[in-house]
Amino acid sequence: MTKNLDLHAQGTWLPICVGLLLFLYALFMPKKEIGWREFYITFGIIGYFAWIGDSLFGKMLDLVDFGNPHITGIGEFISYSLIPSSLSVIFLNYFKKTNKWILVIIFTIIATLVEWGMRKVGYIKPHGWSFFFSIPLYFVVFSFFLPLHRKFINCKS
Known part of the structure; x- marks a missing residue:
């Protein structure tokens, strides 16, 4: 039964530690620009899109493997459920129009460093996926998608 958790995959400790730290910080940080409603909606929407991305790029196109390619273990679960959502x-908790671009750059770097770390410890095994795909993707998510998402969830109609 525990073999399905894929705990023995090389580098599993990194997504578990990073994911739990980010999640705990997101949970207990002082809420400045978002409330619990926005937290809840954002966590679910981003987690959904992350799993769609995994299904498309990881499973269907087989561009990247997380841990054991035949098991969706705890590390992969955290990599797609907790890390992007957290x-x-x-990001949205600190996001204002006045600090947008500095936050976009900081969070693009953070996301890239998380991916780089998981590659370095051997947890991510790319099969054609490259930082040339990841960095622009992170940039678009933080500069366009998340601000648009925030406008949408704050719309009263």
Whole structure:
């Protein structure tokens, strides 16, 4: 039963530690620009899109493997459920029009460093996926998608 958790995959400790730290920070940070409603909606929407991305790029196109390619273990679960959602919630909590571009750059770097770290410890095994795809993707998410998402969830109609 525990073999399905893929705990013995090389580098599993990194997504578990990073994911739990980001999630705990997102949960307990002082809420400045978002409330619990926005937290809840953002966490679910971003987690959904992350799993769609995994299904498309990781499974269907087989461009990247996380841990054991035949098992969706705890590390992969955290990599797609907690890390992107927590980063998004933290980003939106500090996001204002006046600090948009500095936050976009900081969070693009953070997301890239998380991916780089998981590659370095051997947890991510790319099969054609490159930082040339990741960095622009992170940039678009933080500069366009998340601000648009925030406008949408704050719309009263």
